[in-house]
Amino acid sequence: MTKQTSNLNGLLVVNKPKNMTSFGVVARLRRISGQRKIGHAGTLDPNVDGVLVVALGKATKLIDLLQSRPKTYTGTVTFGFATESQDADGAVVLKEPLTEAIDGEKLAAAFQSLEGDIIQIPPIYSAVKVKGKRLYEYARAGEMVELPERAATIYHFKPTSSLRWVANQPYQAIDFEATVSKGTYIRTLAYDLGQKLGLPATMTSLTRQSGSGFSIDEATDLAELMTLDESGIEKKLKPIADVLPYERRELTDEEFTWAKNGRKISSWPKNQDGYYQLHYQGKLVAVYAYSDEEALWRSRYYFL
The missing domain is CATH 3.30.2350.10 (Pseudouridine synthase)
Incomplete structure (x- = not known):
């Protein structure tokens, strides 16, 4: 029986065993973590083992980004x-x-x-x-x-x-x-x-x-993960910010209010890659992307 929904947010790097589907791995992790919002970045066939990156909670917003990596x-x-x-x-x-x-x-x-x-x-x-x-x-x-x-x-x-x-x-x-x-x-x-x-x-x-920026040396065997409770799973999570390749920008109080409300921002100059990961008081707030058409920044991912 699935636990009540937890608040876990982050990425689990799993060493998937053979003879199991990627969906089966996600189903087991959903059950032990209590986090219903969960998905994987890149299917592995049942007869294939190795790195399967699983996103929990707000990290599921990044699945498309993670899947795009070699x-x-x-x-x-x-x-x-x-x-x-x-x-x-x-x-x-x-x-x-x-x-x-x-x-x-x-x-x-x-x-x-x-x-x-x-x-x-x-x-x-x-x-x-x-x-x-x-x-x-x-x-x-x-x-x-x-x-x-x-x-x-x-x-x-x-x-x-x-x-x-x-x-x-x-x-x-x-x-x-x-x-x-x-x-x-x-x-x-x-x-x-x-x-x-x-x-x-x-x-x-x-x-x-x-896969998705993680190697098998960073992966935990599924069998080990299945012995952990929710707090044990939390200790294994990779923070969302760790997988963001974008330049980091610290927000002022006023800018935090803007980002929290999803406001478009025109006062920041365009940087090299057209993305910012925004932080405020030690917390990841959002990722903003630059729109050449509108000549301003707009929210791409929101994490609060």
Whole structure:
């Protein structure tokens, strides 16, 4: 039974275990924290572990900002078979047993060719929406649908191991690290790596090492969080101000009254990035954004 709503505001950096949905993590944290207003910044598939940033209370206003930040993953791609979901959870749809080792120079070139701005076609078993329905809903209903193209940026995609034969299987595998933009499908990246080599490929493991500005070293295992009470959860929270990349501005008494009432402000000069995080007497009040069209500052996020 969910507790009465608490007053917790901030960010929890969770080390999500495998075999659990991101929604399942949020549901458990809602129950133990007592905070009903809670959400996560960037879904992890059930078979993926690693960093899941969870926002509580007023921090939920920042989910879009947090999701927009790059994410880094480590994982394994296996060559020689492909699945309907492009990861190890899906049914195998193609097998092409390897009879000789993959050429190392060709593999290095394939990795390099996928860095930069690319277009992905996500797998049919994904949560991408087309005409109001998620792709996996079409797949489960046996309905045909045109798969959409999605832009992604791959900042870094490199092998982190040598190629190796999979034990007792005619397949080869290699470990990798990838830093990518919002909306990138790593399993599609693994599949596309195989396509560059003319081979079926499947992402067979994946861990999110960092996301939303936090690394796995800062994350707490979900199992540990589940042993804490509300005060224990509060001690684990990252303050909202810690994730704001904007210049800090201390408010006068008069300016605090303006910001508290959401008033537009024209007396401040425009700064370099067009944002201020506003503080008053040690408390975060709001984030203001500069409007070039109106030539003034207006409230973007409000935290009181």
